[in-house]
Amino acid sequence: MARVVIIGAGLTGLSVAYNLEQQGFFDYAIFEQESTVGGLCRSIRCDGFTFDYTGHFFHSPSAHMIDFLHTIMQNSSLSAHIRHSYIYSHDTYTPYPYQTNLYGLPTETIIDCIMGFVQRQTHKKNGNFYTWIHTHFGSGFARHFFFPYQEKIFDYPVSKLRTGWVQGVPHTTLEAILKGALQERVVDSIGYNAQFWYPTHGGIDHLIHAFGHALKNPLYTNCSAVVLDTHKKIVTFSNGHSEPYEYLISTIPLKTCLDILGMKKEADKLLVNSVLNINIGIDCDIADQKHWVYYPEKKHPFFRIGFPSHLRGMAPEGYSSLSIEIATLKKPTPEIIGNLTKKTYEHLEKIFGIQPRDIVSEQTLVLPHAYVIYNLWREEHIDSLLRYLENQSIYSIGRYGGWKYASMHDAITDGHSMAQKLIAHFSATFKPATTVKQKPAHIPAITKKPGRRLIKEIS
Ligand SMILES: Cc1cc2nc3c(=O)[nH]c(=O)nc-3n(C[C@H](O)[C@H](O)[C@H](O)COP(=O)(O)OP(=O)(O)OC[C@H]3O[C@@H](n4cnc5c(N)ncnc54)[C@H](O)[C@@H]3O)c2cc1C
Numbered sequence: 320m321a322r323v324v325i326i327g328a329g330l331t332g333l334s335v336a337y338n339l340e341q342q343g344f345f346d347y348a349i350f351e352q353e354s355t356v357g358g359l360c361r362s363i364r365c366d367g368f369t370f371d372y373t374g375h376f377f378h379s380p381s382a383h384m385i386d387f388l389h390t391i392m393q394n395s396s397l398s399a400h401i402r403h404s405y406i407y408s409h410d411t412y413t414p415y416p417y418q419t420n421l422y423g424l425p426t427e428t429i430i431d432c433i434m435g436f437v438q439r440q441t442h443k444k445n446g447n448f449y450t451w452i453h454t455h456f457g458s459g460f461a462r463h464f465f466f467p468y469q470e471k472i473f474d475y476p477v478s479k480l481r482t483g484w485v486q487g488v489p490h491t492t493l494e495a496i497l498k499g500a501l502q503e504r505v506v507d508s509i510g511y512n513a514q515f516w517y518p519t520h521g522g523i524d525h526l527i528h529a530f531g532h533a534l535k536n537p538l539y540t541n542c543s544a545v546v547l548d549t550h551k552k553i554v555t556f557s558n559g560h561s562e563p564y565e566y567l568i569s570t571i572p573l574k575t576c577l578d579i580l581g582m583k584k585e586a587d588k589l590l591v592n593s594v595l596n597i598n599i600g601i602d603c604d605i606a607d608q609k610h611w612v613y614y615p616e617k618k619h620p621f622f623r624i625g626f627p628s629h630l631r632g633m634a635p636e637g638y639s640s641l642s643i644e645i646a647t648l649k650k651p652t653p654e655i656i657g658n659l660t661k662k663t664y665e666h667l668e669k670i671f672g673i674q675p676r677d678i679v680s681e682q683t684l685v686l687p688h689a690y691v692i693y694n695l696w697r698e699e700h701i702d703s704l705l706r707y708l709e710n711q712s713i714y715s716i717g718r719y720g721g722w723k724y725a726s727m728h729d730a731i732t733d734g735h736s737m738a739q740k741l742i743a744h745f746s747a748t749f750k751p752a753t754t755v756k757q758k759p760a761h762i763p764a765i766t767k768k769p770g771r772r773l774i775k776e777i778s
Contacts, residue, residue, distance in 0.1 A: 327570035331357020331717030334734020343751025352543035362522035433461030521632025600680030
């Protein structure tokens, strides 16, 4: 038995493990359902191209966090980038964010946005996104950008969305709007990700490998948690292996955790969409220095396209790559994927002139859990659900464990806080170890996976 069992080896689970080990605590075991660890921070490599599970750029408000990343990544360095992101509407590219870069848009759109901002009613408050946008930005910005864009990224009506996730939306002033309407800008340094960091040699999975290499305990893959006995405190995996625990740290989606616990009614109320991520490599250069572009207009099926090839090590010399993101609240069946892919290719031809013969590599990924829907039910029940689990010694954390909108910075921070909490719980009985604890005798034999030091598989 390990005192602490972690399920899910994405960035949050790995951060818990890392931070426990840093405190000299090795009495834990970590289990992952996939054959490789990293969750959303994995990368795939094919035909000389590298793609993430949609672009993953590290941004952080904390210099301390960036120092930590540089330390943990050691051999595989991290480069800083100034964001070049745009919005494509009315056949025009304008720099992100929309609210401070109206220059180049049709005159009526600019007037609509400015008039709407001036006439907005700032006193209205009712906690939904529709009203929040109207009170902060006015009807023009709502109609031309925020509502169509958010309805695409969530695939959910804005009138039913709550505002628990809006802290990343940059605010503005009349002066900033007017300046951005009269002056053309190439980049704008507003917002939480104006500067970001990315592994110099390409692929966000370098960050995951850095955590993997730093850990001394094994990581168990191909272990999908399927049964949770909260009375006996045992978690059982799809391969039949059972692991008793004192504390369970769940970084798997809260919805899955509730399902496993038989709380189907609550699980069904939690909504999350999926993202279809079509990645293509092409043998021509199509998009100057843009890192990514937002597509608010309904006619385009995608909400965002990233250009990984503008980062070093992501594509062969002379080739480009595109990472296209489409959100759907419906289960992405092969039929839905087929239709969306067909529409996407039609629009890629219209916007970039990309023909099927230009495509030299194609990788389609489905992210079954992408954007948590901040509906009223979530707002009213999330805290009590998490508290209920804590009373059963289950800490549900991370982007999907906490059922929230969160970044990689947040995942690492959540893992750190959780480890601190556990160490505090154990402080009376625990003496920091200087050596690694032995593998528990009851865990079946482990096979080393090629190329993945310390990543092990239970068969
Ligand atoms: C489209 C998209 C783009 C993003 N872009 C950025 C970005 O540019 N910058 C940024 O900072 N953040 C970005 N993020 C957020 C970032 O990906 C997350 O905050 C972070 O990766 C979450 O890590 P996690 O460990 O909490 O979750 P996950 O990565 O989901 O890890 C959970 C793990 O649990 C495993 N698991 C699930 N069920 C089971 C089970 N039953 N048993 C065992 N294991 C299980 C999963 O396989 C997975 O490995 C993006 C997210 C999305 C969806």
